[in-house]
Amino acid sequence: MPPDQNLFHEALSHHLSGQFSFAEDKYRKYIENCDSLTVACTNLAALLIKKGQHHEASLFLDRALLYNPAYPEALSNQGYLNLLSSNYEQAVEFLTRSLYYKPHLQESLHHLYTIYTRTDCLQSLLPYLERALSSSFDPDILLLHAQVLYTIEGPERALQVFNESLEKSIHELLPSIYSRLGYFHLSFTRDYNRALYCFDYSITHSATPEEADLVNKGECLRLLLQLPECIKWINKCLHVHPRSVSLINLKAAVNRQAGDNNSALTLFNLALKLDSTNTQILINKALCLCDLGDIPQALSTLILTRKIDPQNAFCLQALGEIYFKNAQPVYALQSFLQSIYFNPRSFDAWDSILYFLSFTRVASTLERSKLVDSYHAALSTLPSCSFNSPSSCENRPLRVGILSAEIGNHAVSFFLESLLLSSNPDKTLFFVFPTRDRSHEKAWSTIKDSVYAFVPIYNIDDNAAHRLILDFELDVVIDTSHHMSFNRQLLLYRRLAPVQAHYIGVHGSTYLPTIDYFIGDNIITPEEFQCEFSERLVNLSRTWVSFTPPPRLPLINDAQLSNIRFGCFNNFMKITPETIELWSSVLRAFPGTSLLLKSSLPRETDDSRKSDIIASLSQAGVDPSRVEFAPYQDSWMSHMNLYNSIDISLDTLPLTSGTTAFDSLLMGVPLVAFSSPWIGGRLSHSIMNGLGRLDLVAFSTNEYLAIVGNLTEHINKKAYSRSQMRRQFLDSELCNSFSLYESFVSTLKRLHSEALSSYSNT
Structure with a gap:
């Protein structure tokens, strides 16, 4: 029976309009009548690949190539299937054959780019790209060519390719070239302002702007944290393209970034109704579900995504x-x-x-x-930049910059506040560069008012920020954000000062070669830990942080509870199998006691995580009725008041207590610390040392049980006072911010002096 050409055209129409289920059905009916039709078999295979049905897709591609062994699209898809199976040699064979017949086939070039990137052979792709561009100019292939040159030769060479194309091209091609240049800045140089300019040019000079440009302009506004303008732009575009999956996804991402996860989830679901196999939207939805605390559904969504694209x-x-x-x-x-x-x-x-x-x-x-x-x-593929050479600060204050995404209601900010409020402008001038907008949070204004200069850079790209910060001629730059959200590690990689160091933020090496020092103390970063850091360890002469108590302290309740109750208010991801083992040992050793838990993170209030913790303790022999969960507390005062409901704080491991240790001691509740041989396992140890209570530090489970037993005995005999513990805490070096400032500044001056001496010698 001759094939029904109407069926094929219907299938193709559905395919091009994004109605993939209808297209698949029509292709199958068409192929039933003539199973040797190359185009139909290839197109159906492409749809099956998109759905994750790779085996069936391969069978249809075999049929397509049996009928026409030189069909480029079939060869390209077969190469892609081999790529997905990590069979790179076979994949390259199929892909290069497809390019022999069709040199400018974008899919094959992109698949080769993926393979050669993973195998570190990008140079091998250049001949194929140059042949493609010589046979037919294509802006997308120009972009890919620039990406390869960016990696091999650097950004200047890549931008040169774009500039040459802009000079040679006819007027009608300029918008599409600017579009790809914008994408290059958006994805590679991260110069969002230049990217925004390019997309604006492309949109305003095109009779019918590409939908990708509309989306990418919105993405630039989102990354520049211009969220109101971004939403306004998206809504304007959706009025013209109401079924644009990319625009709906972007609007959802903006809502999620603004903290409105419920609205974001609704939009992600709407986008998935239009394109159920869009992996980007599925991933965004999963992360949104995670923010909402629905871990099982988030994992289920990602497992589905992996089935589509392993x-x-x-x-x-x-x-x-x-x-x-x-x-x-x-x-x-x-x-x-x-x-x-x-x-x-x-x-x-x-x-x-x-x-x-x-x-x-x-x-x-x-x-x-x-x-x-x-x-x-x-x-090593990124550009390196020069920085100001060190100059003597013998007769002037030391100029110290701080890059931080945590300026606001964050633990890092509270510890920084103690340091900055004690500073002496005759000795040091502090320049703070917030990399995240938290201006609505109280600590933002407190720190802003306590420093010499306060210059937000959260809406400035790396190029502009680098020039801006260099103009301040800083002696030292301190990073507090490590690899946390909104960090600017790539900006620090360019160097902003002769001395760069990490302080407070995270308990581990940044592994950034241009961060020279990691500042700690003799307990959290002893000399024997040096092998775990790329930075040189530098220790203060006292505990590495201090805390400034608020003017109005939370009230303490010295009344004894009817039964001993342990507690831990760390976030739940610290509750590891090692923690469960330690806590269960305590609860088994002291019958009649109970345990109160509360996460410090609002997203960790889901029942599934609580059930996991209960199940783990139950398997370790603890009656579930002895474990309680307190709800997340919105205010600091209500959080602190919960400490009146417990007698002893238990530690977590391998990552021990930090901020919660200070909270517990301020409320007069002793923390039993567990010390292990790495920086994250020494935080509570160092804090108890600063308190002068090394008798509350254990190095084994048996020691831990002995300390807990001693404390419970004192509490039962009423030989222990919360007020007394608070007074000891307030009088210790843990609350002596002036001592911290003096130690911190003398350390920075020594490091700067060493840098000056080293520079002079070279």
């Missing part, structure tokens, strides 16, 4: 982040490692895994070493 690096990164937050570090590490393997130059992915490494101990020494080498290889 090598999607962004999906694997999101999986790692969710496993990490759900206290499943082994699964998190596996996901992060795969994410980096499939996208080794994604600095967002590097931020995720390096932040994860600072919180956990699951990666082996060899794995860490390989990761650091790979990170440095990725950094």
Whole structure:
């Protein structure tokens, strides 16, 4: 029976309009009548690949190539399937054959780009790109050519290619070239202002602007934190393109960024109704579900995404982040490692895994070493910049810059506040550069009023920020954000001052080669920990932080509880199997006691995580009725008042208590600290040392039980007073911010002097 051409045209029409289910049905009916039709088999295979049905897709591609072995699109799709199976040699064979017949086939060039990036052979792609551009000018291939040159030769060479094309091209092509130049700035140089200019040019000079340009302009506004303007722009575009999946997804992302996760989830679901297999939207939805505390549904969504695209690096990164937050570090590490393997130059992915490494101990020494080498290889593709040479500060104040995303109601900010409020402008001038807008939070204005200069850079790209900060001629720059959200590690990589150091933020190396020092103390960063850091360890002469109590202290209730109640108000991702083992030992050793838990993070209020904790303690022999959960507290005072409901704070491990240790001691509740041999395992140890109570530090479970037993005996005999513990805390160096300032500044001056001496000698 001859094939029904109407069926084929209907299938093609549905395919091009995005109605993939209807298209698949028509293709199948068409192929039933004539199973040797190359185009139909290839198009159906492409739809099946999109759905994750790779085996069936391969069968249809075999049929397509049996009928026409030189059909480029079939060869390209077969190459892509081999790429998804990590069969790179076979993939390259199919892809290069497709380019022999059709040199400018974009899909094949992009798949080769992926393979050669992973195998570090990008140079091999250049001949194919040059041949494609010589046979037919295509702005998308121009962009890919620039991406390759950016990696191999640097940004100047890549921009030269764009400039040459702009000079040679006819007027009608300029908008499309500016569009690709905008994408290059958006994704590679991260110069969002230049990207915005390019997209504006393309949109205003095009009779019918590309939808991608409309979306990318909105993305620039989002990244520049111009959220009201971004929403206004998206709504304007949606009026013209009401069914644009990309615009709806972007609007959802803006809502999520603004903290409106419920509205964001509604929009993500709407977008998925229009395109149910869009992996980007599925990933965004999963992260939104995680923010809302629905971990099981978030994981389910990402598992579906992996079925569609097993090598999607962004999906694997999101999986790692969710496993990490759900206290499943082994699964998190596996996901992060795969994410980096499939996208080794994604600095967002590097931020995720390096932040994860600072919180956990699951990666082996060899794995860490390989990761650091790979990170440095990725950094080597970025431009390096000159910085101001050191100058003597013998007769002037030391000029210290602080880059921080935590200026606001964040633990880092509270500790910084103690340091800055005690500063002496005759000795030091502090310049604070917030990298995140938290201006609505109280601590923002407190710190702003306490420093010499306060210059937000959250809406400035790296190029502009680098020029701006260099003009201040800083002697030292302090980073507090590590690889946390809204960090500016890539800006620090360019160097902003002769001396750069990390302080307070995170308990682990940044692994950034231009961060010279990591500032700690003799307990959290002793000399024997140097092998775990790329920075040189520098220790203050006292505890590494201090706390400034508020003028109005929370009230203490010295009345004794009827039964001893333990408590821990750390965030739930610190509650690891090691923590469960320690706590269950305590609860088994002291019958009649109970445990009160409360997370410090609002997103960790979901019942599934609580159920996991209860189940783990139950398996360890603890009656679930002895474990209670307090709701998340919106205010600091209500959070602090909860300490009146417990007698003894228990530590977590391997990552021990930090901010919550200070909270507990301020409320007169003793913390029993557990010390282990890494920086994250020494935080509470250092705090108790600063308190002068090393008798509350244990190095083994038996020691821990002995200390808890001694405390419970004192409490039962009424030989213990919360008020007395608070007084000891307030009188200790933990609350002596002037001592911290003197130690901190003398350390920075010594480091600057060493840099000056080293520079003079060279």
